[in-house]
Amino acid sequence: MTQGRSIRLFLVDGSPNGLLTAEIMNWTGHALTGPRSRLSELVKRPECSRTGIYFLVGPDPDNTARPLVYIGESDDVAKRLKQHNQPEEKGGKDFWERVCLITSKDQNLTKAHVKYLESQSIALTTAAGRCGLKNGTAHEYINLPEADQADMAFFIEQIRTILPVLGFDFLREAATKPVHADSSANTTLPSPTFELTLPRHNITAKAQEVDSDFIVLAGSQARTEWVGTDGGYKGLYDQLITDGVLVEGEGKFCTFTKDHAFSSPSAAAAVVSGRSANGRISWFVEGSKTTYGEWQAQQVECETIEAAEDIAQ
Template sequence: MTQGRSIRLFLVDGTPNGLLTAEIMNWTGHVLTGPRTKLSELVQRPECGRTGIYFLVGPDPDNSLRPLVYIGESDDVSTRLKQHNRPEVAGPGGGKDFWERVCLITSKDQNLTKAHVKYLESLLIKNAGDVGRCKLINGTAHEYINLPESDRADMAFFTEQIRTVLPVLGFDFLRGRATPVSQQLAGAPEVLPQSPKFVLEVPRHGIKAKGQEVDGEFFVLEGSMARDQWVGVNGGYKALFQQLCDDNVLVAAEGSLRRFAADYAFSSPSAAAAVVSGRSANGREQWKVEGTGQTYAGWQDQQVSAAATEAESNSPLD
């Protein structure tokens, strides 16, 4: 079981929408983030004069499901941010209009060098591309290997801490996805998922999908069949359905169906059920435990009741 972590957050100006700093216990990294509207205050902070990594984040007008992200490095982040705030021009280091929030990572002991942050930039661009939760403005990452082996190990650890703290601050683009169920099933017994398999069927349309809950995400398993197009009202999960088609997660199959080409993690059973059905759906009722027909809602309630009973039995007597 993964151990808990302590993250210290500080509201610089006392408001939730202003500047915010974050630190992890026993990590030398320091995070500073804020909206673009607070840029004049942010660039005056001492952290901005240090060597570090920064992220520019904004909405993608063509895809509401994934943000636009630019990952950069500098030995004077404030100067680079001022450049990015200018009217947009062609060429590297110029102004960028898309971003609405900025996040920069520096070191409390100021031991990050230019070589370190160039290597970090390379790692983070690759990680963001692999995770696929955003559209990178950078394009292809440039591999940077001119760093001693021990420093590369330190920067790998530094990267993992960045990936831990950013989702806490609302930046999900580096958050790793849960291990696909098919990979877990090929692993050791101790890493097998704990939930049963669930089935969703719509016989008149030939739809049959299987799912499983892993690490808080609901996976629809590879080979599951879904409707070939969205037939529900606009909005809801229509954009997600289309995105999965565009990403070839949902591929054409025989008849008026699509097939999941790989396991895919959804945020909830209802999101998974909607994409499978091509319309809004209550996944808590439509997903049924394979072999018993118990609904997901019934199964979850059973788990909660069992956990509460166990907690009561383990509590000290008054």
């Protein structure tokens, strides 16, 4: 069973919409985040004068279903953020709405460290596939001693832990092994396979739930075009076509070329169906008439009964 962690959050001005700092016990890293509208206050913070890595996050104009992210590093983060705040014609970036910067409380991060962290963060973000990346293709920075690489591997794992807590999900590792927890045995068991069929179009898709993701499995099929109304998950459908996740084959359907994580069963059902769909009633446990919603309710009921039995004992 995964061990619990403690994260300390501090609202700098007492407002949940203002500047926020975050720290993990026994980690030398320090996170500072805030909206672009509070940039004038953020750059005055002592953290911004340190060496660090930063993330600029905003909506992706080409796909409303995901954010757009720029990853950078600097010896003087405040200076770089001021440059990014300029209009694009002056070398700035218009898209971002929030910023998160990671520095070290003991100020032991060097320029080489943050260049390595930047390179690794770009590679991991690309692999996760949860956002559009403004950086484009980044070089691999390997000019770091082996011991320092080990230290930075631990450092970046803490970054991947703390960012989702702050509302930034793009660096979270893509799930690869479909499992769900069996709390009574402190083990993990394979998630059931869910199936969605569109008999009229000879389409079948299969999926499994992994952590908070709903994974449509490679080889699953989907409609060859979006037939629903504009908006909703149309942008996501179009993006999967563009990214080559959905490829039109010889039949009258598209095929998933690899496993793909969706934020919900409804998002997955919409892409497969080519229109808005309620995933809780569209997906069925394979080989049964149990919907995803019914299966989920059964899991909650089992946990409640087990908890009551533990209390009684």
